[in-house]
Amino acid sequence: MSEFxxxxxxxxxxxxxxxxxxxxxxxxxxxxxxxxxPQASGKKKGSLPETISYRGVLYRTKMNDNDNQLWRCEDGYLINMKSKLVLDVRGGDLKADTLIVQYGRKTTAAQNQRFGFRDGYLYVLADPQLVFDIKGKSNKDGAKLILNQRTNQDNEYQQWMFEPFTAPEYNNTFG
Incomplete structure (x- = not known):
């Protein structure tokens, strides 16, 4: 868990x-x-902030939607920036070929919502042999994330890395 x-x-x-x-x-x-x-690029340097106020009116200016792709870890819970919901093994069923969804954070019986990271594998804390995998070993955009049995060979679809998000800089074009 400490590698998040x-x-x-x-x-x-x-x-x-x-x-x-x-x-x-x-x-x-x-x-x-x-x-x-595919990873959203976020706002490029020099672009506008997400919202601006002009003559007392708040305008939304966000150019790219990446907040639904951003996560943070808190005590093993992976929390989405946009929804504030956590990753969840659907139905609480800790077995292979189960979909990963987002759900409200549980304070008890949360074994299907707490995850760890080691050696490139994202795994369920309650069973480190159950790891994140891409359904059908698909390279297609929109492929679903599932829980699967950890494999030590032919495991490229079970290997993960993190890319920290840094808030973009912008220039105030309104002076």
Whole structure:
């Protein structure tokens, strides 16, 4: 668990596909599927902040939607920036080929919501042999994230890395 980035949001990227965990359709509802998707670039240096105020009116200016791809770890819970929901093994069923979704954080009986990271594997703390995997070993955008039995060979789709998110800089074009 100690290998998660601390005090920051980060992308969770698959080493084989170079895609990241994403909440399907940017949903903020419980039960939304976690899929693999190309990493959103975020705002480029010099772009506007997410919101600006002009003559007392607040305008939304966000150029790219990456907050549904950003996560932070808190005591083994992986929390989505946009929805504030956590990664969850659907139905609490700790077995292979079970979908990963987002769900409200539980304070008890949370064995299906707490994860660790070691040797490139993201695993369920309650059973380190159950790890994150891409369903069907798919390279396609939108492939679903599942829990699967850890393999020591032919495991590229079970290997993950973190990319810390740094808030973009911007220039105030309004002076």
């Amino acid at each position: 980035p601390i005090d920051t949001y980060f992308y969770i990227k698959n080493k084989k596909t170079n895609t990241v965990l994403d909440v399907y359709d940017g949903a903020t509802t419980e039960g939304a599927h976690i899929i693999m998707w």
